[in-house]
Amino acid sequence: MTIQWFPGHMAKARRQVTEKLKLIDIVFELVDARIPMSSRNPMIDEIVSSKPRIVLLNKADKADASITKQWIDYFKEREIPAIAIDAQTGTGLKQITALSKVLLKEKFDKMASKGIKPRAIRALIIGIPNVGKSTLINRLAKKNITKTGDRPGVTTAQQWVKVGNELELLDTPGILWPKFEDQLVGFKLATTGAIKDAILNLQEVTVFALNFLREHYPDRLKERFNIDELPNEVVQLFDEIGKKRGCIMPGGYIDYDKTSELVLREIRSDKLGRLSFETPKQFTEQ
Numbered sequence: 001m002t003i004q005w006f007p008g009h010m011a012k013a014r015r016q017v018t019e020k021l022k023l024i025d026i027v028f029e030l031v032d033a034r035i036p037m038s039s040r041n042p043m044i045d046e047i048v049s050s051k052p053r054i055v056l057l058n059k060a061d062k063a064d065a066s067i068t069k070q071w072i073d074y075f076k077e078r079e080i081p082a083i084a085i086d087a088q089t090g091t092g093l094k095q096i097t098a099l100s101k102v103l104l105k106e107k108f109d110k111m112a113s114k115g116i117k118p119r120a121i122r123a124l125i126i127g128i129p130n131v132g133k134s135t136l137i138n139r140l141a142k143k144n145i146t147k148t149g150d151r152p153g154v155t156t157a158q159q160w161v162k163v164g165n166e167l168e169l170l171d172t173p174g175i176l177w178p179k180f181e182d183q184l185v186g187f188k189l190a191t192t193g194a195i196k197d198a199i200l201n202l203q204e205v206t207v208f209a210l211n212f213l214r215e216h217y218p219d220r221l222k223e224r225f226n227i228d229e230l231p232n233e234v235v236q237l238f239d240e241i242g243k244k245r246g247c248i249m250p251g252g253y254i255d256y257d258k259t260s261e262l263v264l265r266e267i268r269s270d271k272l273g274r275l276s277f278e279t280p281k282q283f284t285e286q
């Protein structure tokens with residue numbers, strides 16, 4: 001799902017998230033492990049400041065494992081616990097409840113000391129479109145959706161998803177916008193498939209992706225496209241890949257659109273292996 005964000009939409013999305021925050025104990029901020037900074041909302045720290053938070057680095061199965069580890073440390077250093085997960089297969093999900101209990105121990109102990117009956121931890125999943133929110137909710141739910149909104153006196157129908165006995169999720173996630181006014185962020189979101197191709201110029205996205213791969217993963221690029229020596233100019237690289245893969249127009253010209261589609265498809269479907277498109281180092285240096 002790709003949403004075109006306008007100022008009105010942004011304000012509404014923020015309002016909706018703020019309303020939901022009143023109902024919950026903890027926020028699970030879902031980001032894409034391949035681009036943990038570019039796939040978050042630029043105002044997230046401020047928006048969720050009132051609640052404890054866990055960052056879930058989703059799609060970790062597609063990211064460079066050593067860089068994901070660096071990201072976990074990066075967030076920890078900023079006192080935000082982070083876990084690498086794969087919402088599709090369920091890897092890492094067990095840690096979520098355990099960590100939530102640790103983070104909320106004081107609050108729940110206090111409630112118990114006041115004689116309040118123990119209850120499940122209530123959580124909200126927040127993230128930009130396509131980061132895997134629905135996949136995660138469905139994976140955690142295992143058909144345990146309980147409708148609590150139709151009780152007499154409850155006006156807003158809010159469904160809770162039970163995750164074991166100790167955790168409940170709001171069934172509709174909080175959707176926030178990415179920092180798309182930054183062109184580099186847009187390129188990274190497009191390269192990983194988070195935003196639809198029609199929004200950005202495909203060839204420009206591919207130029208970004210090829211330059212990035214040439215700098216950070218040259219051997220993968222050589223191996224995948226069977227290139228002995230990477231040319232200095234990205235245009236020559238484009239040409240070589242186009243030629244090798246038969247993306248040729250009548251007259252023998254390289255079909256750049258077709259080549260772009262092919263390169264991006266192969267990156268997104270992990271044909272070049274697990275890739276990360278940003279590192280903590282790049283952000284601490286900034």
Ligand code: G4P
Nearest residue numbers: 001058059060061085086087088129130131132133134135
């Ligand atoms: P959203 O609710 O946040 O908008 O995202 P959603 O769950 O719809 O997930 C977006 C796409 O990401 C889905 O692919 C989903 O299968 C995939 N996905 C979610 N979590 C993971 C994960 O941990 N690992 C991997 N490899 N994929 C994950 P899709 O329906 O095929 O959409 P698309 O890939 O064609 O965009």
